Amino acid sequence: MIAAKNVFIGFGKAAKTLAGALASRGESVIMIEASDKMYGGTCINVACIPTKTLLTSSQNNQLGNAQENYLNAIVNKNDVTGTLRSSNLHKIADKATVTVLNGRAEFEAPKQLKVTYKNGKTDEISGERIFINTGSTPIIPDIPGLRDSRFAKTSETLMDQRELPRQLVIIGGGYIGLEFASIYANFGSQVTVLDAGNKFMPRDERELATAVKQNMAQKGVQFEANAQIEKVEDQPGEAVISFTQNGNTRKIAADTVLVATGRRANIDGLGLDKAGVKTNQHGIVVNDHLQTNVANIWAMGDVRGGAQFTYISLDDYRIVLDQLVGEGKRTLSEQALVPHVVFLNTPVATIGLNEEQAKAQNIAYQSGKIATATIPKAHVLGNTTGYLKVLVSPETHEILGATLYCVDAQELINTISLAMHQHIPYEVLRDQIYSHPTMTEAFNDLFSAIQ
Ligand SMILES: Cc1cc2nc3c(=O)[nH]c(=O)nc-3n(C[C@H](O)[C@H](O)[C@H](O)COP(=O)(O)OP(=O)(O)OC[C@H]3O[C@@H](n4cnc5c(N)ncnc54)[C@H](O)[C@@H]3O)c2cc1C
Numbered sequence: 001m002i003a004a005k006n007v008f009i010g011f012g013k014a015a016k017t018l019a020g021a022l023a024s025r026g027e028s029v030i031m032i033e034a035s036d037k038m039y040g041g042t043c044i045n046v047a048c049i050p051t052k053t054l055l056t057s058s059q060n061n062q063l064g065n066a067q068e069n070y071l072n073a074i075v076n077k078n079d080v081t082g083t084l085r086s087s088n089l090h091k092i093a094d095k096a097t098v099t100v101l102n103g104r105a106e107f108e109a110p111k112q113l114k115v116t117y118k119n120g121k122t123d124e125i126s127g128e129r130i131f132i133n134t135g136s137t138p139i140i141p142d143i144p145g146l147r148d149s150r151f152a153k154t155s156e157t158l159m160d161q162r163e164l165p166r167q168l169v170i171i172g173g174g175y176i177g178l179e180f181a182s183i184y185a186n187f188g189s190q191v192t193v194l195d196a197g198n199k200f201m202p203r204d205e206r207e208l209a210t211a212v213k214q215n216m217a218q219k220g221v222q223f224e225a226n227a228q229i230e231k232v233e234d235q236p237g238e239a240v241i242s243f244t245q246n247g248n249t250r251k252i253a254a255d256t257v258l259v260a261t262g263r264r265a266n267i268d269g270l271g272l273d274k275a276g277v278k279t280n281q282h283g284i285v286v287n288d289h290l291q292t293n294v295a296n297i298w299a300m301g302d303v304r305g306g307a308q309f310t311y312i313s314l315d316d317y318r319i320v321l322d323q324l325v326g327e328g329k330r331t332l333s334e335q336a337l338v339p340h341v342v343f344l345n346t347p348v349a350t351i352g353l354n355e356e357q358a359k360a361q362n363i364a365y366q367s368g369k370i371a372t373a374t375i376p377k378a379h380v381l382g383n384t385t386g387y388l389k390v391l392v393s394p395e396t397h398e399i400l401g402a403t404l405y406c407v408d409a410q411e412l413i414n415t416i417s418l419a420m421h422q423h424i425p426y427e428v429l430r431d432q433i434y435s436h437p438t439m440t441e442a443f444n445d446l447f448s449a450i451q
């Protein structure tokens with residue numbers, strides 16, 4: 001039996017950060033991670049970091065042989081993830097009170113786990129507190145022929161494919177679908193996105209969705225809404241995907257099919273029933289402090305069925321740490337207002353209300369909008385696509401929301417988020433002295449445009 005005060009299942013964002021913080025206080029920690037390719041978790045190994053590395057390479061390498069550019073990008077991506085995996089492992093494993101185990105954990109009782117290693121050997125682990133941070137896994141819809149198709153990939157396996165797809169069909173036009181469409185179209189694949197929904201970017205205002213769709217179409221990405229996939233049939237060298245759309249039956253061939261239809265909480269095989277931990281259709285049930293119904297067990301990150309973002313998992317760590325060593329005041333409610341970013345050639349970053357939502361909810365607002373092309377730095381960066389729009393309250397002058405479709409939007413949105421959280425009137429951002437030439441200085445003009 002190996003015992004520790006704190007036992008973590010899964011080396012995700014919340015776990016590694018909380019484990020580091022508790023170990024720095026001298027507490028004993030056992031970190032159990034199922035795969036030695038996943039130290040540091042999903043984000044750095046097979047999700048955020050590799051996709052953004054590939055996006056950057058795909059934007060930089062547009063000359064020369066497409067297959068060579070792609071292969072170089074995959075090799076570079078593997079270098080980046082390998083470096084981060086190693087530094088993430090050492091950051092935790094090198095602490096005096098930490099033991100990292102490379103095996104799969106399952107509960108045997110509320111304070112007891114079994115770890116099974118690759119060679120079949122097992123260890124019994126006991127923990128005073130147990131933290132579950134096992135992430136999520138792709139949902140593979142029940143479409144005849146899809147699961148067994150040798151051309152079907154998930155986001156993870158596609159990024160390991162060393163041949164550039166010629167014809168890439170992406171099932172699902174959400175975050176992963178659109179980001180991969182951008183990346184692979186840049187590298188030179190012919191990309192078609194099939195989505196079951198009736199709208200492109202359903203969560204966003206139509207003005208934005210139309211602009212993004214047009215821009216992606218110019219890069220050769222075709223988007224098919226209302227696509228009900230009927231079956232996937234393997235042929236020599238390609239799969240044929242049959243779908244119905246508005247009453248018509250259509251077929252499309254692809255040498256690679258990416259399934260990007262959402263992710264579900266990773267709870268299978270955890271033995272949660274043996275610990276008495278409750279789950280629902282989203283994942284592990286937690287209270288506002290991320291505690292499960294069993295007092296010594298917490299769940300953090302994707303596995304607890306909330307929004308699936310690395311920064312949410314990181315904030316989960318803050319909530320639990322505050323409960324363990326702080327005042328216990330931090331709760332899930334602070335995660336209600338967060339930025340969302342879709343990393344496309346021109347990124348889309350939003351926070352709070354958009355104009356359509358303000359109108360639909362009868363919320364009084366004033367808005368300001370400028371075209372990206374009016375920003376000198378956008379010209380310097382060679383990307384003048386898009387627009388920036390903000391909504392403010394006529395009463396409090398606080399910012400109600402922002403839609404930024406411009407180069408570096410993923411950075412700009414954090415300043416707006418800060419202003420919203422700190423209840424800073426928009427005039428402060430309007431009149432701030434910003435460094436030049438930068439994208440941030442566009443806030444001078446954007447907030448001056450409020451009317
Ligand atoms: C392609 C893609 C791109 C993404 N891009 C972004 C982005 O740009 N920005 C963003 O904020 N979010 C992004 N996300 C979402 C983000 O990756 C996840 O929300 C985040 O990684 C979830 O982290 P986590 O802390 O829940 O756990 P994870 O990081 O998923 O860690 C879970 C760990 O648990 C391990 N594990 C599972 N079961 C067991 C077990 N029984 N025993 C031991 N170990 C186990 C797994 O191997 C894994 O290492 C992206 C996701 C994908 C798929």
Ligand SMILES: NC(=O)c1ccc[n+]([C@@H]2O[C@H](COP(=O)([O-])OP(=O)(O)OC[C@H]3O[C@@H](n4cnc5c(N)ncnc54)[C@H](O)[C@@H]3O)[C@@H](O)[C@H]2O)c1
Pocket residue numbers: 141171172173174175176177179194195196197227228229260261262263307308309341342343
């Ligand atoms: N930039 C980021 O922050 C980022 C990037 C990638 C992923 N993520 C996270 O990962 C999660 C998973 O991403 P995702 O893109 O898989 O999920 P998603 O929920 O964003 O999108 C899934 C899409 O698949 C469609 N769909 C579902 N079933 C279908 C079917 N049978 N046929 C056709 N279309 C179907 C849905 O209509 C939806 O548009 C995201 O929700 C997000 O939280 C975040």
